Amino acid sequence: MSDSTLREKFWELPLTDLNPAEWEALCDHCGRCCLKKLQDEDGGDIVWTRVICRYYDLDEGACGCYSARSQKVPDCLQVSTMNAHDVHWMPDTCAYRLRMEGKSLFDWHPLLAGSKQAMEEAGITVKDKALSEDHVHPLGYHEHVIRWVNVD
Ligand code: SF4
Numbered sequence: 001m002s003d004s005t006l007r008e009k010f011w012e013l014p015l016t017d018l019n020p021a022e023w024e025a026l027c028d029h030c031g032r033c034c035l036k037k038l039q040d041e042d043g044g045d046i047v048w049t050r051v052i053c054r055y056y057d058l059d060e061g062a063c064g065c066y067s068a069r070s071q072k073v074p075d076c077l078q079v080s081t082m083n084a085h086d087v088h089w090m091p092d093t094c095a096y097r098l099r100m101e102g103k104s105l106f107d108w109h110p111l112l113a114g115s116k117q118a119m120e121e122a123g124i125t126v127k128d129k130a131l132s133e134d135h136v137h138p139l140g141y142h143e144h145v146i147r148w149v150n151v152d
């Protein structure tokens with residue numbers, strides 16, 4: 001098998017069995033992990049904001065610099081090296097988090113639904129809700145804290 005072969009229903013296989021192409025294809029490009037987070041100083045809890053990385057293309061609904069993202073944003077998450085420590089703070093709809101926790105993808109995931117339409121109708125993508133970090137001062141992020149709506 002080639003490293004670029006997408007096997008039938010590969011998203012049901014353990015993450016450790018996926019080849020690089022399957023690993024990349026698992027991402028739904030929702031953009032949720034590109035939102036800015038704040039950490040509570042006392043309890044250490046993490047909250048999400050609707051402020052998003054300046055490189056996220058809000059029209060396309062995808063990273064606008066994917067191949068150069070490590071150079072442009074050094075702390076950008078590398079899903080290929082994500083581990084159990086990283087995954088606990090990922091949105092609970094994230095395909096990597098779901099699979100790392102042994103759960104199935106949601107029906108709206110483009111791999112199951114065949115397009116992004118169901119994901120957009122379910123309100124999973126951030127492209128129509130997010131605000132570029134270019135337009136918000138970092139000290140004002142707390143004014144844009146959000147709470148995920150349960151999608152079960
Ligand atoms: S939250 Fe997960 S599925 Fe969504 S874009 Fe980020 S890595 Fe991909």
Ligand code: SF4
Pocket residue numbers: 033034053054055056057062063064065066069072073076077
């Ligand atoms: S560089 Fe791309 S993938 Fe990384 S946080 Fe920014 S928009 Fe998201």
